[in-house]
Amino acid sequence: MSWMDDGGFEMQAFTAQDGRPMARMVFCTSTGQTYFTLTKTEVQRVRRECGRILKEMEETK
Template identity: 90%
Template sequence: MSWMDDGGFDMQTFPAQDGRPMARMVFCTSTGQTYFTLTKTEVQRIRRECNRILKEMEASK
């Protein structure tokens, strides 16, 4: 089982105090948990970067 399957990575949405949608990304490792609070724009940038990396990985097959 990978670290993502057993709860080592999680993302949730929540409203900011001013009502804007936000996301919380959590990485759990042997040294503890690391939290990142992201805006919608930051989540979109992460998605674009992940898609770019996936295309590179597919091209190198």
């Protein structure tokens, strides 16, 4: 199993106090947990970059 399957990575959507949609990204490592709070725009940027990297990886097969 990968570290993602073992719960080493998690994302959760939530609503900020001012009503904006937000996401919490958590990375769990042997040294502890690191939390990132992302806006909807930041999540969209991460998604776009992941798509770009996946496309690049497919081209190099």
